[in-house]
Amino acid sequence: MTTQTTPAFRYAAVTFDCADPAELARFYGDLLGYPVLFSTDDFVLLGKEGAAGLGFTRVADYRPPTWPDPAQGKQAHIELGVDDLDGAERRLLELGAVKPEFQPGEERWRVLLDPAGHPFCITTLV
Missing domain, CATH: 3.30.720.120 (Signal recognition particle alu RNA binding heterodimer, srp9/1)
Incomplete structure (x- = not known):
């Protein structure tokens, strides 16, 4: 065997x-x-x-997610741990990220969109 x-x-x-x-x-x-x-x-x-x-x-024919509108789903997103939400957000915006108006938990995490429109989060929780 x-x-x-x-x-x-x-x-x-x-x-x-x-x-x-x-x-x-x-x-x-x-x-x-x-x-x-x-x-x-x-x-x-x-x-x-x-x-x-x-x-x-x-x-x-790539179509970016329309988060938070579910018309074109986000498919997936990543969470990035940071020490300073405000500083990290500023740096990400300098790199080309976009901050959508809707923020479900701005005190604990921020949702941003990468240059292709994928949502991702930055948080001090991890």
């Missing part, structure tokens, strides 16, 4: 759909200090060797 081993899995990356992978990779690379690990015209992977990264893939 042959014994089979269970393959090991590890979280590698989350990938965001977008119209311009290089632009979105620049935004998150500047934000997180992640270098480009792999790049083509249609896909960019950011990260650090041995750690989970972020990918960005070109999608024809």
Whole structure:
């Protein structure tokens, strides 16, 4: 009887759909200090060797989420821990993020939109 081993899995990356992978990779690379690990015209992977990264893939006719309006769902979003909400928000806006008018919990976290329209949160809770 042959014994089979269970393959090991590890979280590698989350990938965001977008119209311009290089632009979105620049935004998150500047934000997180992640270098480009792999790049083509249609896909960019950011990260650090041995750690989970972020990918960005070109999608024809990409339509950004319309958060908080559910007409075009947000699909996914990331949470970023920060020490200073106001300072982090200022930096993100300098990098090209947009702050939507609707803020469900502004004292504890802020919702921003990346250059492709994906909502993401900054919080002091993590």
